[in-house]
Amino acid sequence: MAPSTLNAPVPGLPYFAPQHAISPGTPVKPNGSNIPTLFTPLKIHSKTLRNRIIVAPMCQYSAAHEGPQIGALTPYHVATLGHYALKGAAIVFIEASGVQPNGRITPNCPGIWSDDQIPGIKAVVDICHAQGALCGIQLAHAGRKSSTCATWVSARHGKTSVRAGADVGGWPEDVVGPSGGEAFTWDGKGSADPEGGFWPPRELSLEEIEALVGDWAEAASRSVEAGVDVIEIHGAHGYLIHQFLSPVTNRRTDKYGGSFAGRTRLLVEIVKAIRAVIPEDMPLFLRLSSTEWLEETELAKQYGSWDVESTIEITKMLSSLGIDLLDVSSGGNHPQQRINMFKSKDYQTKIASRIRQELRASGSQMLIGAVGLITEAEQARGIVETSLKDEAEAAKSMTEAKWSSEPMADAVLIARQLMREPEWILRVAWQLGVDVAWPSQFDRVRFPRL
Template sequence: MTSRQGNVGAKGASYFTPDQSPPSGTPLDASTAPTLFTPLTTRGVTTHNRFVVSPMCTYSADNGHLSDWHLVHLGQYALGGAGTIMVEATAVEPRGRISPEDSGLWQDSQVAPLKRIVDFIHSQGSVAAIQLAHAGRKASTVAPWLGGTTDKPLADETIGGWPDDVVGPSPIPYADNHAPPKELSVDDIEGLVSKFAESARRAVEAGFDLIEIHGAHGYLHTNFLSPLSNVRTDQYGGSFENRTRFLTETIQAVRAVIPETMPLWLRISATEWMEHSGQPSWDLESSIRLAKLLPGLGVDVLDVSSAGNTPHARVPMHNEYQVDLAGSIRRAVRGDGLDLQIAAVGKITEAEMARSIVQEGKPVAQNGNGTVEVEGDHGVAQAEFVLAARQFLRDPRWVLNVAYELGVRVKWPQQCERAARRPKVEKL
């Protein structure tokens, strides 16, 4: 009888896979590692570094059910050392999908394929997350490779679409080539709040460590927040308090059905970039006002993105166009002494940029005589987490490659250890 000679299996895995202890992407010397490679605890969940794989729509599900494709797609990022991997926007009802091939969690049969993905992510020592969403007035469109990323044609009934059942707060279409949405009744809105809670319950059943509510990019919650897309005159429209009511009720409903130890994230578009229009719109000031309410509602992390609610936005596409928004919100909530962690996303592709976003205090480096502080003012941290999507698509082992570029020695997966790239001199 052969022995594995100490090759211990990962706890909780239904098959043998080596225990990754510590997980890939963990610094071998935490005392000299930049903040980017240090652990962070939110409620009862600790991630071993600050990298998060941002939710990415892949238009590859079967009636909302994920498949082995998603297992491989998401599993590779756990192998590559990402501390947290978030499943793509997952609809709480069929008409809440962006496309007919979107992820869903509106029925119990969708739990099992998600649990398989969660179990693999856990076997590699990473945190498993999911984004719950409703596409609102941007629903029932085709995959981007069939029609472009911003000018996507409608998916009609012949290919599984529902152009006559697209919904929103008001009957205002996103664009001329999108379906005119039906205005949701108060009963409809209350039903959707319950659907978010039901999907959250299923996410807990699937084993996810944290849940994010999607309130960004022109989808349903954004539609309610913005006075450009919400012209209601009832309790869900008009004032800031009314336009945020659907979101706050959703947050409260989700928080009520998930464990106290489970972190709750919220993604928002911090601005619509419509200040040039001269009309009232959702802007940074609105987002700061909302952010200050979130800790009291049970939100632990605010994921700061922008745009998506109108094709007429003027987005300043420099590398830090969204990171600056995250930093502004972080300063505002910290200034009021509020406990809300911030996540930054958008055009984060370079190692030094990723490091600087979350760096607390002066970075340190190694030289021949030991640890030294790096000279110069590197500014104040703008967030606690760094999210990336396209960069992970380009480089699934981006975490390990960032470590190499920054001169940080990190753990590689056990099975890949012989190929590990070790920097000769640690630096920052």
């Protein structure tokens, strides 16, 4: 039998996986006409995305809360994340992974504070690479929103959040934040209130903050050892970094509080620490809540809040420090936020567009990722599409402030829609008239060829 007819394996795996003739999710004829930007490659340093569709980190609350496998990824994660890679995603992100044990949202969230957690991450990396996708990991610390129960556990109690006590693997005495005490409990309900869903945090000491920066760097080093292609820093949704950024939750009077420079110091130190230990050509992403949606509330009138202008300011700073892509999200730091994010279709993509415009006007080439209720083919295409013919025309348009011809973002991050419909990327390509490769094992059930 001629070698070209063999079912060749992907090299370097501890098990057999067939090589795809063409990487799933890429156009069969990549140089064909009318291929939308959504299905063109995107190069970031040494890594090339096969299209512009990224699987956003999604909490699964499916890791062990005790024993030798605490915080480790399991075959469940290989199955779910691997399937997104199989169906054409460019990057598949592993969910928020705690850089410290008390940095997990729930006792069942994964972590990367120990070398023992590297093999589980590598198993996910391997399955993603076998399908032609890149694999990313989101490094996180939940701060005052930690030590809660999985969402479905809360739902069984008719609540949006239930505290996780020590009896179920929680750490009530080690929930931390930039500022501490009963008044800083996320939902405003004290520890004595039986309806409360969160624990009151204690204030981090300067020594603990310095150790925390080191733990982020060590987590990044472990990610590199596990073979991860991309790292994302989680600075959004009311978790620890966001808590430091916001004057609503950061009332410190030392060098990590007060002024904009003080409140952003932790994030800047984490970015520098991670950049110092990862390969120079490794992409580094950052997820931020671009706004807390607290503008014009009494809280904001009294303390100020983190808003789009704040995000633009810090993003311009971080561009020179090595952040390659800003993942634009919003909200999550206070229950008084003035938006229902599950009912507002384009609530974040317009903000992403504005931030991208501001960055380009300042000379920054930082990429922008749009996320949030992106569910339809035309919607996804429109976010990353430009009507301009070439870069020269794009540059001219920018100097004339004709922003409408610029894309809103450079990539889209999809979460819940892929949980509902893992083949979403393949369906979107078909709806947009793009003949993309399907995984070899699924080729005989593909949509009709275009």
